[in-house]
Amino acid sequence: MLPSPGPAYVLHTRPYRDSSALVDLLTLESGLQRAVWRGARGQRRKLSPQPFVPLLVSFTGRSELKTLTQAEVAGRFALLQGQTLFSGLYLNELLVRLLVAGDPQPILFAAYQLALEQLAGGASVEPILRRFEWQLLDNLGYGFSLTEDAGGQPIEPHQRYVWHASDGLQPLFQPVSPDAGLSGAALLAMAADDWSAAGTLRTAKLLMRQALGVHLGDRPLVSRSLFARRPPSSRGDLQ
Structure with a gap:
């Protein structure tokens, strides 16, 4: 059974392989969490990792680098400029x-x-x-x-x-x-x-x-x- 998704924010992202991204997330339940966001840069992506957007996310994996299994917007994002x-x-x-x-x-x-x-x-x-x-x-x-x-x-x-x-x-x-x-x-x-x-x-x-x-x-x-x-x-x- 997959764990329930929890609140998170993207802190940093960088390209990984063809269409994925390595993301550093601030999560409510586990603090800083590093994960692979598969398809983050693909043409069919529904959601891309962006800073200041409140998310609900879940992971799998036992190593320090997890695999993101779910991500959805969980509220209004902070519009920051300049x-x-x-x-x-x-x-x-x-x-x-x-x-x-x-x-x-x-x-x-x-x-x-x-x-x-x-x-x-x-x-x-x-x-x-x-x-x-x-x-x-x-x-x-x-x-x-x-x-x-x-x-x-x-x-x-x-x-x-x-x-x-x-x-x-x-x-x-x-x-x-x-x-x-x-x-x-x-x-x-x-x-x-x-x-x-x-x-x-x-x-x-x-x-x-x-x-x-x-x-x-x-x-x-x-x-x-x-x-x-x-x-x-x-x-x-x-x-």
């Missing part, structure tokens, strides 16, 4: 690079779904990206406190901090400039999910770049380079 499109591709690439195949991530699945809805709905892009980056780190076990420093002391709004991969935030007692390090007030605003101050977004961008960089390694993100090719007036601030 800055929101590249932002969505950035989220997809983060998930492909950082998730372990077969590890269920239901909270991240819900966070990803919400992020797509917010991007498609015209919400401000930066808070969506920063919030998702933090949720990704936290759910993968890479999170750290935004309200206490490495010594267990409360983060002070007027103090500057530095982040270390080994133990988190540490006070910066002799900053070389007033803007050096990370603002304590911005860190507390991040913890409260308050993105109203521009300084919070700047601090969050710097902190997330540092924290994600530890786990992404030296290989650059393709989505970031695509975004950088846009005219300066339309780039916004992906990351």
